Amino acid sequence: MSLTLNQYIEEIISLKKERDAIILAHNYQLPEVQDVADFIGDSLALSRKAEKTNAKNIIFCGVHFMAETASIICPDKDVFIPDINAGCSLASSINCSELINWKKDHPDAIVVSYVNTSAEVKALSDYCCTSSNAVKVVNSISPDNEILFLPDMFLGSYVSEITKRKNMFIWPGECHVHAGIRADDINKMMKDYRNAEFLVHPECSCTSSTMYHMSKGDLLNEGHILSTEGMMERAKNSSKTDFIVATETGILYRMQKENPTKNFIPIKKDAICQYMKKITIDKVYNSLVNNVYKVRVPKATADKARYAIERMLSIG
Numbered sequence: 001m002s003l004t005l006n007q008y009i010e011e012i013i014s015l016k017k018e019r020d021a022i023i024l025a026h027n028y029q030l031p032e033v034q035d036v037a038d039f040i041g042d043s044l045a046l047s048r049k050a051e052k053t054n055a056k057n058i059i060f061c062g063v064h065f066m067a068e069t070a071s072i073i074c075p076d077k078d079v080f081i082p083d084i085n086a087g088c089s090l091a092s093s094i095n096c097s098e099l100i101n102w103k104k105d106h107p108d109a110i111v112v113s114y115v116n117t118s119a120e121v122k123a124l125s126d127y128c129c130t131s132s133n134a135v136k137v138v139n140s141i142s143p144d145n146e147i148l149f150l151p152d153m154f155l156g157s158y159v160s161e162i163t164k165r166k167n168m169f170i171w172p173g174e175c176h177v178h179a180g181i182r183a184d185d186i187n188k189m190m191k192d193y194r195n196a197e198f199l200v201h202p203e204c205s206c207t208s209s210t211m212y213h214m215s216k217g218d219l220l221n222e223g224h225i226l227s228t229e230g231m232m233e234r235a236k237n238s239s240k241t242d243f244i245v246a247t248e249t250g251i252l253y254r255m256q257k258e259n260p261t262k263n264f265i266p267i268k269k270d271a272i273c274q275y276m277k278k279i280t281i282d283k284v285y286n287s288l289v290n291n292v293y294k295v296r297v298p299k300a301t302a303d304k305a306r307y308a309i310e311r312m313l314s315i316g
């Protein structure tokens with residue numbers, strides 16, 4: 001059945017009540033998907049919301065590893081993802097056998113996995129982390145322990161720079177969207193927008209050069225390296241009116257909506273995650289009507305992965 005956008009929205013609102021369902025949406029989701037969501041946030045905020053909700057069913061509008069994380073945290077709830085093919089290039093950059101082999105070279109190391117990993121990889125990890133708490137998680141580990149940080153090399157270099165950790169080994173993975181946001185993009189924007197504040201996601205390949213510019217005072221206005229929710233908070237609390245946003249462009253819809261008097265300029269208009277955009281309003285509707293696609297993580301894997309996730313949640 002094909003409906004108009006308004007009809008989809010009305011149906012989804014009534015189906016949510018009928019099915020005792022909550023819709024969680026990541027900051028990169030399409031505008032109309034954000035509009036039907038009960039809660040929008042970054043990976044950490046979505047995990048926390050999943051943990052706290054009383055709803056029986058969670059419709060997770062984001063990519064697969066995020067829905068898997070919600071399902072691991074909430075084994076008594078049913079978690080659905082509207083498109084089972086909503087993957088993540090970064091999560092695909094390391095698999096279990098690669099991690100097992102890496103661990104053989106560093107048998108005593110503590111494994112810190114970014115949340116953008118499969119449940120199986122999390123199950124082999126000591127700690128999970130997100131872009132908003134990676135520094136805190138690494139700082140909570142004794143400086144005497146070697147750390148294997150995976151899979152994002154740009155986030156990893158940022159964390160090692162901030163924590164000044166010398167014994168941290170970083171997996172050479174990347175997100176194709178953020179790797180495409182380069183030092184040249186920052187340099188050009190710095191010339192074109194001298195009064196803007198820069199909000200940069202730590203998965204970007206320009207993270208190191210942004211830190212360099214920040215340390216040299218080249219960014220006339222402030223630069224901030226933040227998770228997507230950190231960017232939202234900064235956009236709200238900053239006294240500046242112009243912001244250059246270096247991340248996936250989906251976040252601009254919410255930023256503009258919540259801050260109508262400010263200007264948000266994407267650093268790269270084509271920084272679009274095709275996986276996030278697989279979740280469309282008709283698929284959200286279909287998910288509620290037909291109970292698809294249920295996210296299933298084998299219990300043994302979920303139990304081990306939950307340990308790494310809960311250790312992260314207890315740190316912050």
Ligand code: 13P
Nearest residue numbers: 042043044130131227228
């Ligand atoms: P955040 O946790 O900052 O929202 O990042 C998730 C992500 O996939 C970024 O590409």
Ligand code: SF4
Nearest residue numbers: 088089090175177273
């Ligand atoms: Fe994965 Fe990159 Fe898409 Fe985020 S933007 S979900 S890291 S592919």
